[in-house]
Amino acid sequence: MDLSVIILSFNTRDVTKRCLEKLETAKKYCEKKLGNKIVVIVLDNASSDMSAVMVKQDFPWVKLIISKVNTGFSKGNNIAMKKSKYPYILLLNSDVYLEEDSLYKALAY
Secondary structure, eight states: OOEEEEEEESSOHHHHHHHHHHHHHHHHHHHHHHOOOEEEEEEEESOSSSHHHHHHHHOTTSEEEEESSOOOHHHHHHHHHHTOOSSEEEEOOTTOOOOTTHHHHHHHO
């Protein structure tokens, strides 16, 4: 199963960074074990803390969407979901830190 993981960011630079670090490990583990594809989409909701710059510089494998206005949670997720090309979508809060096998367990069973 191919999967899109969508994360919204609004002035949570450090939290989002930790989330993406853990997500990268879980993504690689899952793709290796299942041979699937996982795309990560981060929508930055007009953050003023350089969150978007951090994502762009530190996580080039993430598809970054920058909103010039804070669209809120629901609309932000809807914008990002329209960019998803896979039928399975995980809406992940930026303060969630996945374990290495989290995505694998979710998709394998």
